[in-house]
Amino acid sequence: MFQEDMAGSPPSCPSAFAAPRLYPSVLAARLKMTSKEQRKQWEAEQKTLAALRVQEDLLDWSCEDGFPDLHRVAGVDVSFFADGTYAIATVVVLSFPQLKVLWERSAAFRLSVPYVPGFLAFREVPALAQLMDSVPCALKPQVVLVDGNGAFHPRGCGAATHLGITVDLPTIGVAKDVLKVGEVNSSLARRVSLTLAPGQWASLCEVAALFRPRMGKPLVVSPGHRISLETALQLTRAICGTSAPEPVRQADLRSRRAVKAWHAGQEVEYLSNPRLRHLERVQAVQELAEQGELRTSERVDVTRSKCKWQVKAPVVPQVEEDTRTWGSILFGWMCVCMSRDGQP
DNA sequence: GCGACAG
DNA sequence: ATCTTGTCGC
Numbered sequence: 001m002f003q004e005d006m007a008g009s010p011p012s013c014p015s016a017f018a019a020p021r022l023y024p025s026v027l028a029a030r031l032k033m034t035s036k037e038q039r040k041q042w043e044a045e046q047k048t049l050a051a052l053r054v055q056e057d058l059l060d061w062s063c064e065d066g067f068p069d070l071h072r073v074a075g076v077d078v079s080f081f082a083d084g085t086y087a088i089a090t091v092v093v094l095s096f097p098q099l100k101v102l103w104e105r106s107a108a109f110r111l112s113v114p115y116v117p118g119f120l121a122f123r124e125v126p127a128l129a130q131l132m133d134s135v136p137c138a139l140k141p142q143v144v145l146v147d148g149n150g151a152f153h154p155r156g157c158g159a160a161t162h163l164g165i166t167v168d169l170p171t172i173g174v175a176k177d178v179l180k181v182g183e184v185n186s187s188l189a190r191r192v193s194l195t196l197a198p199g200q201w202a203s204l205c206e207v208a209a210l211f212r213p214r215m216g217k218p219l220v221v222s223p224g225h226r227i228s229l230e231t232a233l234q235l236t237r238a239i240c241g242t243s244a245p246e247p248v249r250q251a252d253l254r255s256r257r258a259v260k261a262w263h264a265g266q267e268v269e270y271l272s273n274p275r276l277r278h279l280e281r282v283q284a285v286q287e288l289a290e291q292g293e294l295r296t297s298e299r300v301d302v303t304r305s306k307c308k309w310q311v312k313a314p315v316v317p318q319v320e321e322d323t324r325t326w327g328s329i330l331f332g333w334m335c336v337c338m339s340r341d342g343q344p
Numbered sequence: 345g346c347g348a349c350a351g
Numbered sequence: 352a353t354c355t356t357g358t359c360g361c
Binding site: 078079080081082084087115 | 352353354
Binding site for chain 2: 077078080115116117118120123124147148149152153158159173175176177178179180185220
């Protein structure tokens with residue numbers, strides 16, 4: 001049990017949190033604080049949930065041209081206060097294909113768990129799941145895009161998968177950096193990205209692909225829950241703006257805005273104990289699974305899967321002519337420089 | 345012992 | 352994740 005769970009009341013005054021910024025050291029200290037017992041428990045939960053992951057399309061919308069039955073997509077994100085003890089979780093629901101924001105909710109919560117690579121979900125998903133619960137039925141999203149990984153994870157259970165299973169919605173993981181999973185790492189991804197023109201993608205392994213937006217860093221796309229990698233990629237491409245999928249961009253923008261608003265002294269909604277509520281929820285999911293009420297599926301072991309890095313051109317090219325911008329060209333050049341450093 | 349490591 | 356300015360363009 002983390003001490004923070006005992007803290008009761010919401011923060012009421014920004015000036016009360018003028019704590020010094022100790023990011024690197026605080027992180028290092030907390031990382032060591034995470035006991036081996038805790039890690040084992042987390043790993044066990046991830047394995048249990050990974051076994052419940054539905055890896056094929058289980059959707060209420062069609063994947064055919066233009067996704068005719070898809071009307072609402074959601075994005076989620078978390079932004080942090082400078083003192084590292086509070087954060088704001090945001091859920092946004094957008095219309096499809098217009099990609100206009102239909103609904104938003106942002107709320108502050110106390111961070112009760114450190115960030116440990118491979119265990120992001122335990123830090124961010126409880127608050128996000130609680131917010132997802134409050135989405136009005138009429139606005140319930142048909143798919144959720146998560147900042148992070150889905151099945152592309154050492155135990156097949158990244159934050160997108162964790163969230164998808166606990167709220168029982170299709171999810172897609174979109175990560176800005178490459179988590180090391182088996183043979184896949186950032187240097188492999190860098191080599192693959194050099195072969196990618198804007199708008200193209202290439203697979204990294206069975207459950208992850210690298211997608212190059214028109215501008216900016218390539219994204220790691222992996223299915224979270226109730227969706228295939230193919231469909232996840234297809235949809236991500238369809239809703240990707242210039243550098244990121246619109247739902248995650250909106251969630252990012254709005255959660256940061258909420259942090260700034262907080263700093264400016266505005267009242268912000270507060271979630272009391274997302275982690276404790278989430279523990280009960282996960283338990284409920286596991287019990288349902290034991291009773292056979294939940295569908296289970298075979299887990300793909302990323303670690304043992306071979307890398308297929310053949311480049312595949314997009315079905316519908318997003319960039320017809322050479323409309324590459326300065327930033328895009330500069331990025332390509334930086335990639336070349338970085339790969340030179342990386343090569344013997 | 346040191347480095348790696350989604351957000 | 353967070354720390355950060357000016358600047359160019361619509």
